[in-house]
Amino acid sequence: MPAPKKTVRRSLLVTTATLLSLSVTAPAALAAPTPSTSPTATPPAQMSLVGGARLGQPGTQVNLADGVPVLPKDLTARSWIVSDAESGDILAAHNAHWRLPPASTLKMLFADTVLPRFPKTTEHKVMPNDLAGMGVGSSVVGIKEGRTYSVHDLWLGVFLRSGNDAVHVLSAMNGGVAQTVKDMQDHADELQALDTHVVSPDGYDAPGQVSSAYDLTLFARSGLQKKDFRDYCSTVSAKFGSGEIRNTNRLLSGDTDVPVYQGIAGVKNGNTTNAGATFTGVAERGGRVLLVTVMNPEKHEHNEVYKETAKLFDWGFQAAGKVQPVGELVPPKSAAQSTATPGATASAGTAGKTGGSGSKPVASATAGGGSSGVGIALGVVGGLLVLLCGGAFLVNRRWPLPDLMRRRTRS
Numbered sequence: 001m002p003a004p005k006k007t008v009r010r011s012l013l014v015t016t017a018t019l020l021s022l023s024v025t026a027p028a029a030l031a032a033p034t035p036s037t038s039p040t041a042t043p044p045a046q047m048s049l050v051g052g053a054r055l056g057q058p059g060t061q062v063n064l065a066d067g068v069p070v071l072p073k074d075l076t077a078r079s080w081i082v083s084d085a086e087s088g089d090i091l092a093a094h095n096a097h098w099r100l101p102p103a104s105t106l107k108m109l110f111a112d113t114v115l116p117r118f119p120k121t122t123e124h125k126v127m128p129n130d131l132a133g134m135g136v137g138s139s140v141v142g143i144k145e146g147r148t149y150s151v152h153d154l155w156l157g158v159f160l161r162s163g164n165d166a167v168h169v170l171s172a173m174n175g176g177v178a179q180t181v182k183d184m185q186d187h188a189d190e191l192q193a194l195d196t197h198v199v200s201p202d203g204y205d206a207p208g209q210v211s212s213a214y215d216l217t218l219f220a221r222s223g224l225q226k227k228d229f230r231d232y233c234s235t236v237s238a239k240f241g242s243g244e245i246r247n248t249n250r251l252l253s254g255d256t257d258v259p260v261y262q263g264i265a266g267v268k269n270g271n272t273t274n275a276g277a278t279f280t281g282v283a284e285r286g287g288r289v290l291l292v293t294v295m296n297p298e299k300h301e302h303n304e305v306y307k308e309t310a311k312l313f314d315w316g317f318q319a320a321g322k323v324q325p326v327g328e329l330v331p332p333k334s335a336a337q338s339t340a341t342p343g344a345t346a347s348a349g350t351a352g353k354t355g356g357s358g359s360k361p362v363a364s365a366t367a368g369g370g371s372s373g374v375g376i377a378l379g380v381v382g383g384l385l386v387l388l389c390g391g392a393f394l395v396n397r398r399w400p401l402p403d404l405m406r407r408r409t410r411s
Helices: 012-030 103-117 151-161 164-173 177-190 213-223 227-233 304-319 333-340 348-354 371-389
Strands: 077-084 089-094 123-125 148-150 235-240 243-246 264-272 276-285 288-297
Touching: 077 213, 077 304, 089 213, 089 304, 103 151, 103 164, 103 177, 103 213, 103 227, 103 264, 103 276, 123 151, 148 151, 151 164, 151 227, 151 235, 151 243, 164 177, 177 333, 213 264, 213 276, 213 288, 227 235, 227 264, 264 304, 276 304, 288 304
Parallel strands: none
Antiparallel strands: 077 089, 077 288, 123 148, 235 243, 264 276, 276 288
């Protein structure tokens, strides 16, 4: 059952006031410190400010007020984020921009980058070099040299079993691992996922390979715009070769100590020595779609990453519509540029499809950029106010997730 499509238009008065307030706060929001690719033992005192100044602060960020439920008390993840998948509002976050090893959640970026390039009916005979370079102990779906697989089956292997062998075969089809890593990095930059440094396409531990809860959420949100992505990440089980594979996302498929989460529809899990357990999930209730990303719970109980994710989903659905956001998921550069171009027109429908909020791409300046940041902010605000007052820009920050797939068993 597809999630209902919504069109939300904010009043011109409220939007104008918001934009004017940005003329004061935008320099901090636009600034993005250039971080190291070496993960730190504790969250840095100053992290990226992409999506809002508060997201660059260590610790938990939430606007508690009357009627807003308190956050779960027993969260142990090093980093997490709860956001509205359609509006992009971040309801709460904890060390959102802390650069950490992502494990196989990085496969969301791989899929979002490579999935559109090959029709699912394309077949490929696996050569020995296709599987070269996989890390020791990699998760695999069981790809065999000399056998022919459809692209459809390879993607099932990626999403359901987190198969690094399937990732390497698809990377070989895409011009090789090095080319795929470059493509992924370019796509991360386009999505304004500036915390991410890609070294391996499968998310296997590699020196310098990092991402963040914020960036992983951007990857999921972008991937969910693609129907095939939604289909694969919501598939519970499927035939593969002579047997059957089952999705290792426990909120989707369930386990002895984790029930299937009501409304869950994907997305991707991961687990490596350096990264610990990582997970990004999407769920829908009552027409509201939330994204939750959790990275590396310190509590090492079985399925802890899913338990903490479920608690954050529960909180998010209770708090949505009551809590004031602490930041936002930024649109891709191309969407931001197209909606911020003076004289351009955008209907509510096209604004919804791009997810653009009318803001320009995040500047690469460091925090404290000075008067140049103020000039950029005022330029953005001024341009937007011209469009708003001229009636050429309809306010619609929503990025609908059409045909959001429910969990299902595929044959």
